[in-house]
Every structure is written in structure tokens, then in C-alpha cells.
Amino acid sequence: QLNDLAVRAGLLYFGTAVGESASGSDSAYAAIVNNKSEFGQVVPENGQKWDATEPSQGRFTFTSGDITANIAKRNGQYLRCHTLVWHSQLPSWVSSGSWTRASLTSVMEVHIENVMKHYIGQCYAWDVLNEAVADSGAWRDSVFLQVFGTDYFPLSFNLAKKYDPDTKLYYNDYNLEYNGAKTNKAIELVQIIQNAGAPIDGVGFQAHLIVGSTPSRANLATTLRRFTSMGVDVAYTELDIRHGSLPAASSALVTQGNDYANVVGSCLDVDRCVGVTVWGYTDKYSWIPSTFPGTGDALIYDSNFQKKAAWTSVSSVLAAA
Ligand code: G3I
Secondary structure, eight states: OHHHHHHHTTOSEEEEEEOHHHHHHOHHHHHHHTOTTTOSEEEESSTTSHHHHOSBTTBOOOHHHHHHHHHHHHHTOEEEEEEEEESSSOOHHHHTSOOOHHHHHHHHHHHHHHHHHHTTTTOSEEEEEEOOBOTTSSBOOSHHHHHHGGGHHHHHHHHHHHHOTTSEEEEEESSGGGOSHHHHHHHHHHHHHHHTTOOOOEEEEOOEEETTOOOOHHHHHHHHHHHHTTTOEEEEEEEEEEBSSSSOOHHHHHHHHHHHHHHHHHHHHSTTEEEEEESOSBTTSOSHHHHSTTOBOOSSBOTTSOBOHHHHHHHHHHHTO
């Protein structure tokens, strides 16, 4: 089973995101999520985001986030926590407010304090800052960038450290895997945080990838090392590899398996790559078809909870380490 193999191979965990509604209503889904030998780490797919935890100012609700936190507690799985500062799933009272530096700092501090204190002692890592770089390699436009410029990067990490000094503090983003302009900008982001004297422990590579366009194991490892050489951990935090068209040909299923093996293999090749998390594990539930219609089947189990070729590739690459 994947987590057992991953731990034997020297990783801290092999994990999955947990869909909050599926975990409560689909017992076949829940049985696999609760199997620590398969998934040694869980992360809430949506339940800890700002729109879920503080939908209106100063009113906090943790019902959804607690679903996954309680799964982790019950099974002794690591919990990754996701996410504190993000331009998306940000309630409009934040994104459309008219803020000064002082008033938005206070809004961020109240949010971070309440959410982190609720989960204190439970999170192996927190995605403090999510997706602050645009695909073009510019800084991502958001209310935070407009009010603070890049000062909100160190601000976010300093606030997070203040309210949970013991969790690992991560920057998390997608398309860093291609080692292009966006990757360069993420390197700059880490430098800005470090140069400001703020704490950052890790960089999460989301790895929302495409079958046949996934970089090689060696190139992925090279990209991970650009970050670990700055003194931070890395992890694959939201791995899925989608087919560009469906149904997938049998050759595409083989390619998908190879792509998965390259990603997991690159983590095994890099000393400070701590683990791999898939963004959901079954094609029955995935964010992809609604966002990229006509594409999908991106995960390691099919919609009937049968293991796919991609599962076998992952298990083989872990077993070979
Ligand atoms: O909860 C409401 C429900 O009440 C309503 O009836 C329903 C109708 O559309 O929407 C539900 O909210 C949806 C939510 O998922 C929970 O299912 C939102 O519309 C939908 O936009 C939201 O999508 C999530 C997406 O983030 C939002 O940006 C996906 O599930 C989630 O997988 C995805 O995850 C992100 C990571 O957090 C960050 N990296 C990229 C990744 C993929 O986009």
C-alpha cells in the first residue's frame, strides 16, 4: 500500500486530499481515506479556506475543516493544512473591501490567529500563502498585492509563525514543475521572504499536470533542487495528471502511469522532498471536469475505486527505492 511503501522508501508520507462531502456520504470512498497504510497524510480539499472558515467578518466556522482534521486524528495520519492567504475562495467582504495597510493587516491577523489557533498542534504543515505568482511570471493580482505590494509575503509568514510556531510554513503553487518564468518568480518570492527575515520552511509543488506533458524525473528533480538549495523543504501537494481528452486510449493510460512515476521518483531523488499528496484519489470525485470540460481521469483509482495503471506505477517506483 502506497503510504507504507513511501515510508519504507524514506518519505514522510504518501497522502490525499479529502473531499468533505464525499467523505461523509460515500462509505467506499471513506474506507480508503481512512486506511493509513494507503494514505498517511490527509488535507481538506476546501474546508480550511477563507470562504469556509470566515465567510463573514469575525464569524468563524470550522465544521467543514474539522471533517478532515478529525479523520487525521482518528487514524494517526499527518494533516496538511490548506490555506491561509489566497486570492481565490476569498469572501467578497475581503476581496472587495477598501483597505489600508493597517486595516488589511488587522483582517489578516484576526483570520490567521483564529484559524491557526483552532488547529494548533494538529497541522504538520500549513500552506500559508497560495498561488501568489501568475502563470505569466508576474505577481498575481489580488487585494493583497494592491494594498501591500510584495510586503504581504513576509507579513503572512510572520503572522503564521506568531500563532503556530511549531508547524511547517509553506508557500504553495502550481506550474512550478516546468522550470520556466513562473518558477523563477517563485524563487524570487522565497528570497523576498528570507531577505525580510521572515520564516519559511517549505515550498509545495501542486503538480496539476497533463498526461504526456509532464517533465522527466531528472528535470523535475533539478527544479525541486533549485528550492531545496535555498534551505527549504519541498513536497508535491496536489498531484493529479489529467488526460487531455476522454476516454483515454490504453496507450495514454500507460503514459499517465509513467508520468506519475516520474513525479514520485523525482521526490525520492531529492533529499528534502518530504512527501507526495494526490488531490483526491478517485476519478469519481475531482475538480478537473468542471474546470476543464472534456478532460480528466487524472487520479490513481477509477470511479469504481479500482486501482489504475497509475497506481501500479506509483507503487513500483516506491518499491524500487
Ligand atoms: O460548497 C458549495 C455548494 O454549497 C454549492 O452548492 C456548489 C455549487 O457549485 O458549490 C460548492 O462550492 C464548490 C466547492 O469547490 C466545494 O465543492 C465551489 O463551487 C467550487 O469552486 C470549489 O472548487 C474547488 C476549487 O479549489 C476552488 O478554487 C475545488 O473543489 C478544489 O479542488 C480546488 O482546489 C484547488 C486548491 O485549493 C488550490 N490549488 C488548485 C486546486 C484546484 O483548483
